[in-house]
Amino acid sequence: MAAAKRRGAEALVLERIGRVDDRRVLSGIIFINRNGLRWQGAPSEYGPPKTLYNRWKRWSELGVFARIFEGLAAGAPEPGTIMIDATYLKAHRTASSLGKKGGRGRLIGRTKGGMNTKLHAVTDGEGRPLRLFMTAGQVSDYTGARAMLRDLPPAKWLLGDRGYDADWFREGLQDKGLRVCIPGRKGRKSPVRYDRRRYKRRNRIEIMFGRLKDWRRVATRYDRCPKVFLSAIALAATVLFWL
Incomplete structure (x- = not known):
């Protein structure tokens, strides 16, 4: 019950402030991975740290980054x-x-x-x-x-x-x-x-x-x-x- 309320509150907040652009989030993910920082250490220009972390985890579990790498490598001569x-x-x-x-x-x-x-x-x-x-x-x-x-x-x-x-x-x-x-x-x-x-x-x-x-x-x-x-x-x- 508490988890459902929390998800509802998060959805309401996102509806009010709008979804952070994926390209902006990806830039933040690259910044964190390159410099080895905590997610809380990301500059505010990349969006909320929680958003960066959630999309990093979600995209990683879906294999998004691995598929991008494999697709580009497969297209090489x-x-x-x-x-x-x-x-x-x-x-x-x-x-x-x-x-x-x-x-x-x-x-x-x-x-x-x-x-x-x-x-x-x-x-x-x-x-x-x-x-x-x-x-x-x-x-x-x-x-x-x-x-x-x-x-x-x-x-x-x-x-x-x-x-x-x-x-x-x-x-x-x-x-x-x-x-x-x-x-x-x-x-x-x-x-x-x-x-x-x-x-x-x-x-x-x-x-x-x-x-x-x-x-x-x-x-x-x-x-x-x-x-x-x-x-x-x-x-x-x-x-x-x-x-």
């Missing part, structure tokens, strides 16, 4: 080279406390660096992200590689570091018609030949991760819900690389 790698994103204590029961959980794991989440990504030859996948921090890079192998964009070459040196992964890439440029692990009995000159271009995916981490809300995870946190990453990737 077919890349000649793609790259794969992963990075750690630190989880703040507000995100890692009170673990969720059941389901996939919050995708937060414990490593030597503390509580974190691992972001797996596939980019084009210029370092622009094409695919994103998230796991708990302690999960192997092979898990991300296996998940993204089925949906790799068409290309001629794939570049990766020696963390992706696995026979099943190389065979899967070759079945897709991709030429592999991945150095062999040090423990291999027989060395693996790869194009060293082409491999030097792999630093572009490292630069991409660095630019994503310039957004404070990406570098440090405050969101408990993994879908909301992935929305923050997708929003940052869209603004930085596809707009």
Whole structure:
């Protein structure tokens, strides 16, 4: 009963003051995510903080930001080279406390660096992200590689570091018609030949991760819900690389 009265009061207020423009709210959401502020810290020009937070949560749960990123990335020209790698994103204590029961959980794991989440990504030859996948921090890079192998964009070459040196992964890439440029692990009995000159271009995916981490809300995870946190990453990737 109380909740119904509250919703009715909020609807009445919105009717009187009018709905805040979505573009204005989106600018506020970008401002908060880029600077890692509390929602109460948003300048008044972007609208009420509660409005910013409510639409951020609603749009994130609906997958709006992920669909925008996927749509823009899918419209890019077919890349000649793609790259794969992963990075750690630190989880703040507000995100890692009170673990969720059941389901996939919050995708937060414990490593030597503390509580974190691992972001797996596939980019084009210029370092622009094409695919994103998230796991708990302690999960192997092979898990991300296996998940993204089925949906790799068409290309001629794939570049990766020696963390992706696995026979099943190389065979899967070759079945897709991709030429592999991945150095062999040090423990291999027989060395693996790869194009060293082409491999030097792999630093572009490292630069991409660095630019994503310039957004404070990406570098440090405050969101408990993994879908909301992935929305923050997708929003940052869209603004930085596809707009």
